[in-house]
Amino acid sequence: MKAAPMILVVDDDVDIRETLADLLREEGYRVLSACNGLDAMQLLQKCEHPSMIILDMMMPVMDGAEFREAQLDSPALADIPVVVFSAHGDVRELTDRLHPAGVLRKPLRLEELLTVTDRVLHRRNVPAPRASISRPAVVGPD
C-alpha cells in the first residue's frame, strides 16, 4: 500500500503546529513539524522529503520568506510545493514574492485547510475557492 502523503508544518507557535499536525493526521496524512525556517531546513537535510510544506511567515531565526528563498535555491528541495500561512492580509504581495502553491490566512477554517491541502497534493488545476479569503458570515460587529 502506498504510504500516505507527508506534510511538513513550519510555524513557531507550538499550539498552531500541534493543531495542524493533529488535524492533518486525523485526515490520514503523515506530518512532520518544525519551529522555524532553519529548523525546517535541517529537518529536510536528513529525512524523507514531504509532498507539501505549510509555511508560516513571521518566525524567529529564519522567517518564512528566507526559508522559501533558501528552498528555491536548493535543486533538491525547490520542487516541494509550499502553502504560505500568514496572518497578514496582503495576499498578492506574498504571492508575487514567494510564488507559493497556495495561500492560507490566519485564522482559517478546517475546510479551507483541507481543500487547499487536497488541491496542492493532487496538483488539481482549479483556482482556490474565493471563499478561502472571504469574511465569515456572522452578524455581530457592525
Add this chain to the structure above:
Amino acid sequence: MIPAAKVNPSVLNVNDREASRYLVSQMLRGAGFTVSEAPTGLAAIDSALKSPPDAVVLDVRLPDLDGYEVCRRLKAEPATRSVPVILTSALYVDTEHKVDGFAAGADGYLTQPFESAELSATLRALLRVREAERDARRLADELREAIRVRDEFLSIAAHELKTPLTSLQLQLDGIQRLGKKELDGTWTRRLEPKMATAIRQTSRLTVLIDDLLDVSRITQGRFVIEPAEVDLEQLVREVLERFEPEAERFGSTLGFEPCGPLTQCVDPQRIDQLVSNLVSNAIKYGGAHPVTVRLAASATGARLSVSDHGFGVAEADRARIFGRFERAVSSRHYGGLGLGLFICQQIVDAHQGTIHVEPTPGHGATFVVELPAKVVLRANPEVTP
C-alpha cells in the same frame, strides 16, 4: 509643559555703519540680550546659518545685499526660517517700505530713531510668539508620534490575537468534524448547536480583529485594493449564501434581485467585505424583516443596494454614520466597534465609487453603492485621520 524662556536670548545685530551698530548693540546688551554683530548682508547670513541666533535686528540699507534680500534668504533656509527678523531703517520710513519688509518675511519693522525699550519689547514679543509656535509644533509632533505608536500597537495586537484564534477555530472545526463522524445521533444533536455557537463566536472575533487591522491600515495610508476581473453577481450570491443561516437565526430572509453576470474590475476580497458588512447590518438592524439585495448595471458601472425594513437611519445621521466609530444606534443596545460603515466607505473610496443611505419605502434603510467600471489605481486612498 512650556520651558522657561532663555534668560539672555541671542540677537544678531546687522548694520554696516559702525556707530549705529554700536548704539543698537548697547541697547540690546542693556536690555539683557547676548549680542553678535555682522557688518554686511552676506556676513549676517553666514553667521546666522553657522549658529542661528534667537532673533535678528537687520538694517535695510547694507553695502552688499539689502535687508529685504537678507531677510528672504534667512526665511528660505530651514535652519533660520523660524528666527524672527526685525528690519530697521532711518531712511526707509514710509508705509510702502515697511510693507515690502513684511512681504520679504520680516516679523517687525522699526524706524529710527527708536528707544531701547521699544526695540527690547518688540524683540521679546516676537520671541514669545516663536516660543508658542515651537510648543505647538512639539505638541503636534508628539501627537503624531502617539498616533503612530497606537496604530503600530493596534496592528501588532491584532496580529498577536490571530495566533491563538487560529488554533481555537481549527480545533473547534476539528471537534465538530470528529463529532459528526464518530458520535451517535443524540449526542450529535445536543453537541452540534453548542459547537455551532462556539464557532460563530470565534468567527465574530475574527471579523472584529480584521476590522481593527483595517482601521490601522487606513490611518497609516496602507489601505490598498487589488482589483481583478470579478463577476459581481456571483460574488453577491456567494455572500448571500454564506449569510443564509445567520438570516434564519434572526428570523429574516435574504432576497436577491440579480441582473445576470456583471463582470467588473474590483478587489474581490474588499467587495466581499463591503457586501458582507451591508448584509450583516441589514440582518442585525432589520428587525426580522426580509432583506433585499439588488444588483444592476448602471451608466457608469454597477449599482448595488441592500434594503432592510428596520427602523431606518434618521436624516440627521445619514452622513455621520460613515465616519469612524460612528453608529446610528446607541452602543449600549447594539454591539460592534462602529467601524463597519467606515470601512465600507474606505473600500468604496478606494474603488472611486460612492455609498449613501436612503430610506426604504415604507420603513427601513437602503444602502446604495455605485462602483465605476474603470478604477484608476492610486497608491494610497486619501484618508482624513
